[in-house]
Amino acid sequence: MSVVPTRYRRTARDRVLVTPEGISVPVTVASRGSRLGALLLDFVVILTLMGLTTWGLIEIAGGVTGIDRNLEQKNALGHALQFLVIVWVIAMFLFRNAYFLFFELGPRGATPGKRVAGIRIAARDGGRLTAEMVIARNLLRDIELFLPVVFILQAGAESGMGWLAASGWLAIFLLMPLFNRDALRAGDMIAGTWVLERPRQKLEAAMSVERQAPVEVDAARPAPAGRQGYRFEEAELAVYGEYELQALERVLRDDRSESLESVYQTIAHKIGRSDGWNDERAFLEAYYTQLRARLEAGMRMGRRKADKFSGTPE
Template sequence: MTASALPHAEQRRRVITTPEGLALPLVIASRGARAGALILDVMIILFALITFHIVLIAVAGGLLDTAGASVSNDPTGAAEFLQILLIIGVFLSWYGYFLVQELGPRGATLGKRILGIRIAARGQARLTPEAVIARNLLRDIEVFYPLVFLVVSAVSALAGEDTGPMIWAAVGWFALFLLLPFFNRDGLRAGDIIAGTWVVEAPRVRLAEALSTTQAARGTSATSGARYTFGPAELGIYGIRELQVLERLLRDGQEQALVTVHQTICTKIGWEPGAGDERAFLEAFYAALRAKLEKDMRFGKRKADKFS
């Protein structure tokens, strides 16, 4: 079966290897979902700015009425001050909206969260503030600057002004960046390529059903009789995402993978990795980690992954 014959969702599936040696599957977000998230975000920002503008005018008008003045009586000072506040509000809303939310633990704006997607670092790298800032600054160059340039050129042409090749330059600029995600398999835009990021599907994170294993419940090895117990510091190295990956690993039961992960976890928590009892150790670690995460979530503490 060729790649073109595969379902579209299957073509977007990727597998990355974590530093612990775990194979972590993910799905690249569709181009439609990304476009829809951007439209939602822009609508949210515009609604917030319009509301801010109305409130600003109302508050300023009330203050001037109290002082016995009005904007019409002092058109320069009052109007310029309101314009400055509005410009500051636009700047903070536009850049702050994307940066603050994507720098957060969810790595997604409201629009992305509504459509179930988020940004992530490609490969084994961690998502850094520099990458988030870079991809957001490039968005203006990719979309909004050429779009404004195109609209201004079109309006000038309709008004009878000679724009020369300006309008075609604007069309080419806009089309170049707009079509770029269609020419790479991961749907990367220029900002993603430069920042080393991609946008992936992020279904609502929740703890999976517990493994129904007596070993995990007791934390005792049926082979050696050893009882495994872990402290808060040892369990604090991982979060919900790693718990789910560990559960998939235990369900698959691939011995070599169990050995690799057992050695990795032992090294991280300062234990001397033994041999022959890997499954019992991992089941006990899974049960203890799950219990800790569930307890923390009941108290409002949510650890999404090891970086949280």
């Protein structure tokens, strides 16, 4: 990952992410304000779910106590109420923790709050976002936000030292994103993740004829031998998806020889081809054109392959 040269930046948050395949992908780090807004929206959703669940369990408990009037069945009633309390505790834990894990482990990598804010989490090394990363960054949230409550409970609500320790702890972790250029919180640093803005265009629009014209072969440039002869089998095209198509298009547009050679080596190795040596751009143009046609045909049939990690089309 590197910073975009100043003359090419739209904002100070622009970065260039180099994927494991050697493809340079421009990305934009999410602003601190959008991250805070997304977190607050998620907390509203979580608190609403907690409130509805608590109200529902209270109603069930009221029904149980109202039905059971037999004094000989008090023990059974007590066990039923204990069970409801256990259900409530488990539900509160799941809403606080599993909510983030469920949505961020999904294909969008974003909670409802993040989706509204137009941001998502991603791996900082350009690789796949793993379950271990998502779990690590969310477990750290308990330490960042909820451990101060433990300080206060242990010291007592009247303890000035407890409130002082809690305030200092919160200040350290809540202000941490302000003191690094990628707005990383402690969970991001440990998990190897960051939060990025989603592309402003939807992928379908980006792949339609209404968007910027796709990469075209330069007819004025002498055509090296073999340019018109590259044909790829279905299995060779199936290894990549929409994300890689967009990245390949950026490389072709940039037209930097070192990037073209690096990407050619990666793709050729992946699909087991070597016939594009010293003709890298033509090879990549042919691969781009045929991969694009395959993906667009799949989308018309209601099938999508988001990226190379997708086992079956979405």
